[in-house]
Amino acid sequence: MKISKYILIGLTAAFSFSCEKDLEQVNQNQIGSDQYWQTEEDLADGVTGIYNRLLRDGAYMRTLPSLQDGRGDDITSASPWTIYPLTAKFTVQADYDVLQWPWRDFYDLIDKANSVLYYAPEIEFEDQDYKDRQVGQAYFLRALxxxxxxxxYEQVPLVLEPALSRDEYYPETATPEETWAQIESDLLNAKELLPETYVGVSGADNGQLGRATWGAATGLLGKVYMFQEKWSDAEEVLGEVIESGVYSLVPDYADNFTMNNENNSESLFEIQFGNFGTDGNWVGASTSNWRQGCAINFNYGIGAFGGYTDLDISEWIYEEYQQERCVDGTLDPRMYTTIVSYEEEYDTYTDGRSNTIFETNPWESGVLSTDEIYIGKYTYARIPGYTIESDGILGASTINYRVMRYAEVLLLYAEALNELGNTNAAYPYIQEVRDRANLPDLATEMPNMTQAEMREQLAHERALELAVEGIRFFDIQRWGWLYDSEKLEELRAHDSEFDTWTEGNEYLPIPQVELDVNSNLSPNSSN
Incomplete structure (x- = not known):
């Protein structure tokens, strides 16, 4: 029985600590806002409602990770559902309905956060720290x-208050600079209001894992600075996370991608999935018997074992993992977690790696060909006790989705140091990540790298550590590789889907239905 979900996301009057208890949901639309936002319980329930939106199909349940991973060179699309190959080839059109799902669900989340922030000042709490934590979570989730x-989407409306009149239903598109500034502001507020941990806090949230923390806000703020090339600011706040001593890498890389050892010492923030009901949390609104599970494993999973194989691992990332052997001569263990492939040498290893998936050897039986490779991360392929993906129940994966890990903090910090000209100082932080994979000492193997050489090395390190985590494409984007002719040719060599990329089409188009109903909304470069 899975009992590790301490924050059961849903509009519920209280958090449950048992997977057998149904979530009792409150429909805030049934009563007026002036009646609802009265007590500290109302505000706490409102915050829970924000988390609820992270589990929607357009958010982390299925669609968003697939649309993000599909555009990277570590993933290729093999789906008969055209949204994924069209997105991967940067040719998707604005009238494709799936493009609206992330837009819809994240603006729904923003609306819930705005309500919490708007009404919080008028609600009295016996414990100010408890109130601060509610407000801090709303700031963090809105920033995310x-x-x-x-x-x-490149440029979006910046909505900061609940719409209280019809005139406010049609916001104007903000400049990217305005949006980035607001994200920073929200995270700075969250950073000041959130605790390092909920263990020992006073209030109903005492001991609840899965809530946004100081580390989540500070780590994401550092990443936001990196995306804007604010190297000094990034170095400062990422350094705070490292120096806090709150986080550390878990010994086994694979523990970050199973239902075991969730919310561990490496996790800054993750999406809490479970299997609590019978209704799938797909396109529509949540129900009182909402499952609250994830379906990424079906999009990524092997067709012969109940998956859809909508997305495949790329040959490039498969070969990238084999560029360097561990100090004991074995393959990088991160490859075993990330990729399902037949490797004859696995059967000679004594560390638990083998050619068994789903309790069988499909290559030996001829179910799979030895020249095929698949995604392993976020699937059940190597999790003992499963013979097909998540027992074949759609939207029932209970594997939490990791939004940010400490390993990324270390690599971002090393990158910031390098960009500031402190290249030699970056080595130890990269090596901390490499040490877990049992890779040789980088400072010995490649000493005294130039800034440009270190950039290339960091790109390699990030690709291997963070593959299939919705990160690779945004690295490509922020590094400007699409607009560097030499780098673009490399990307096309990695993944032929980049052959059809044209300038500006790296973004998802603003959904046409949104443009049709809101004349104040501007199209982006992909429209």
Whole structure:
């Protein structure tokens, strides 16, 4: 039984600590806002409602990770559902309905956060720290939503208060500079209001894992600075996370991508999935018997074992993992977690790696060909006890989606140091990540790298550590590789889907239905 979900996302009057208890949801639309936002319980329930939106189909449940991963060179699209190959080839049109799902769900999240922030000042709490934590979570989640929207849609409306009149239903598009500034502001507020941990706090949230923390806000703020090339600011705040001593890498890389050892010492923030009901949390609104599960494993999973194989691992990333062997001569263990492939040498290893997936050897039986490679991360392929993806129940994966890990903090910090000209100082932070993979000492293997050489090395390190985590494409984007002719040719060699990229089409188009109903909304470069 899965009992590690301490924050059961849903509009519920209280958090449950048992997977057998149904979520009792409150429909805030049934009563007026002036009646609802009265007590500290109302505000706490409102915050829970913000988290709820992270589990929607357009958010982390399925669609967003697939649309983000599909545009990277570590993933190729093999889906008969045209949204994924069209997005991967940067040719998707604005009238494709799936493009609206992330827009819809993240603006729904923003609306919930705005309500919490708007009404919070008028609500009295017996414990000010408890109130601060509610407000801090709303700031963090709104920042995460805008960070997701601006990176995917280029320019978006900046809505900061609930719409109280019809005139406010049609916001104007903000400049990217305005949106980035608001994200920073929200995260700075969250950083000041959120605790390092909920263990020992006073209030109903005492001991609840999965809520946004100081580390989540500070780590994401550092990433926001990196995306804007604010190297000094990034070095400062990422350094705070490192120096805090709150976070550390877990010994086993694979523990970051199973339902075991979730919310561990490496996790800054992750999406809390479970299997609590019978209704799938797909396109529509949530129900009182909402499952609250994830379906990424079906999009990424192997067709012969209940998956859809909508997305495949690329040959390039498969070969990239094999560029360097561990100090004991074995393959990089991160490859075993990230990629399902037949490797004859796995059967000679004594560290638990083998050619068994789903309790069988499909290459030996001829179910799979030895020249095929698949995505392993966020699937059940190597998790003991499963013979097909998530027992074949759609939207029932209970594997939490990791939004940000400490490993990325270390690599971003090393990158910031390098960009500031402190290249030699970057080595130890990269090596901390490499040490877990049992890779040789980088300072010995490649000493005294130039700034440009270190940039290339960091790109390699990030690709291997963070593959299939919705990160690779945004690295490509922020580094300007699409507009560097030499780098663009490399990307096309990695993944032929980049052959059809044209200038500006790296973004998802603003959904046509949104442009049709809101004349104040501007199209982006992909429209």
């Amino acid at each position: 939503a805008y960070f997701t929207l601006i990176n995917n």
